[in-house]
Amino acid sequence: MTDQSGEISKVKQMIEESSRIVVMLGVGAVIESGGENLWSSRECYRIEGIYHKSPDEMMSVGYYSARRDKFFDFYKREIISVDLKPAGLYDDLKRLQARGKIHKIITQSYYDLHNEAGLRDVVELHGNIRRNHCSQCGKEFSVEYIKEAKGVPLCDECKSAIRPGILLFGETIHNDLMTEAVNACEEADLILVLGTNMYDNMVKFCTEDYKSDRVVLITKEDHFTDRYADVVIHGRVSDILPQVM
């Protein structure tokens, strides 16, 4: 591994000087918390082997509408049954938040790790598995209700299908959430991109107009777009964060 001590002290100083940090949390945060990236080639291969469909297809709004039983079979087994525990990075972010450093946290994860860890000011671009509602009357349901339902979970009032509280493929991110995320980035004095890469749609979209030399990328894998960040540190986010704060 190359010596990254120069980058580490640079980022430490950047964090020291900042008071409006925007954190972008990628799939790496879920993986460090014990999850898998469903869209990694290994997972896609495994899922196609079991379900004969890609995760994209099964997590699409079309599949939810047309094959609701199969959608929920997949959703219950592969999405909401995953056992996660917030990785160390969540504690580090909580400490930064307590120091008044963080302006907003933006995430694409639909898992509730940030709330479990007690983080505030989180923009959940892709929703949250814990917030489900009846597609007809709007009554809200817990994720446990979905887990325990046999087959398609139905509303106990009007018997309509329950809609999971996450963004499905083929849907667009809610405008208000996108605006909140983009505005937060414009107001930021430092952007920390954690556990993803600069090619990530969330990162591309939110940092497009960010005119500054203060975008820091901390992630495990290198990627050809790393050069779009001003400072790059490779490693597990939970290992690196304590060293830069």
Ligand SMILES: [Zn+2]
């Ligand atoms: Zn209902």
